[in-house]
Amino acid sequence: MPELPEVETVRRTLLPHVRGRRIARVEVHDRRLREPVPESFASRLEGHRVVGVRRRGKFLLADLDDGGVWLVHLGMSGRLCVGTPLPGTPHVHVQILFEGGEKLYFQDPRRFGVMRVEAGEPELALGPDPLVEGVDGEMLWALTRRCGRQRIKTLLMDQRRIAGLGNIYANEALFRARIRPGRRAGRLRRAEAMALAAVIGETLEEALAAGGSSLLDYRDADGREGGFQRRFRVYDRAGLPCVTCATPIRHQVTAGRSSYYCPTCQR
Numbered sequence: 042m043p044e045l046p047e048v049e050t051v052r053r054t055l056l057p058h059v060r061g062r063r064i065a066r067v068e069v070h071d072r073r074l075r076e077p078v079p080e081s082f083a084s085r086l087e088g089h090r091v092v093g094v095r096r097r098g099k100f101l102l103a104d105l106d107d108g109g110v111w112l113v114h115l116g117m118s119g120r121l122c123v124g125t126p127l128p129g130t131p132h133v134h135v136q137i138l139f140e141g142g143e144k145l146y147f148q149d150p151r152r153f154g155v156m157r158v159e160a161g162e163p164e165l166a167l168g169p170d171p172l173v174e175g176v177d178g179e180m181l182w183a184l185t186r187r188c189g190r191q192r193i194k195t196l197l198m199d200q201r202r203i204a205g206l207g208n209i210y211a212n213e214a215l216f217r218a219r220i221r222p223g224r225r226a227g228r229l230r231r232a233e234a235m236a237l238a239a240v241i242g243e244t245l246e247e248a249l250a251a252g253g254s255s256l257l258d259y260r261d262a263d264g265r266e267g268g269f270q271r272r273f274r275v276y277d278r279a280g281l282p283c284v285t286c287a288t289p290i291r292h293q294v295t296a297g298r299s300s301y302y303c304p305t306c307q308r
């Protein structure tokens with residue numbers, strides 16, 4: 042599932058292809074996404090120029106020349122591909138043709154994505170973005186006091202608290218902070234909350250520098266895979282030796298999501 046580093050990589054690779062370009066034609070092949078693509082979607086985009094592409098948490102926001110905002114969420118498996126759709130994946134839901142011939146494809150095999158146009162700035166109930174505003178240690182500490190009964194990993198993945206973290210980077214950040222994913226937030230010590238806040242940005246920056254993580258589906262807008270999956274310290278490493286102490290990494294399912302941790306290094 043694309044998280045902050047993947048969405049930011051898509052934004053950066055998409056930008057040179059679409060900025061300043063006018064949208065000539067939009068074809069919606071299948072409206073059935075997490076929320077149906079609105080009937081007005083094509084007419085709302087056609088004839089308009091893309092002024093820029095921003096990101097807020099895991100949302101991509103393309104600004105249009107009339108003040109409208111074209112909002113895209115990649116969901117579980119959404120991809121925006123420039124040029125040609127990715128081979129072997131027939132699920133092209135939306136196809137956008139720009140003046141000058143550039144083509145953009147939205148593919149989403151699992152259909153948890155979202156695509157719509159809003160008249161102005163969308164109301165997104167999102168917490169601070171770790172790469173824009175950073176994660177403040179005091180803020181995270183206060184959050185662990187307020188939501189003490191929640192498991193710390195679940196808290197990190199709550200987009201209203203911190204925008205952009207999903208299961209991969211929550212697991213990776215918790216390993217670096219030496220905290221078990223299943224611990225109740227209220228059981229963290231102040232120093233642990235501070236350490237955790239510090240490693241969140243560090244983890245995401247490293248992943249971004251590697252072009253994100255490609256598991257099953259993720260590609261950037263030019264169809265390239267990310268490389269951070271080769272540097273996971275715990276995620277998807279059940280039974281493999283911990284990179285620090287060689288203890289086998291444990292796997293546990295909490296709240297329907299996979300947690301990975303080292304029973305020796307993480308407390």
Ligand SMILES: [Zn+2]
Nearest residue numbers: 283286303306
């Ligand atoms: Zn270890």
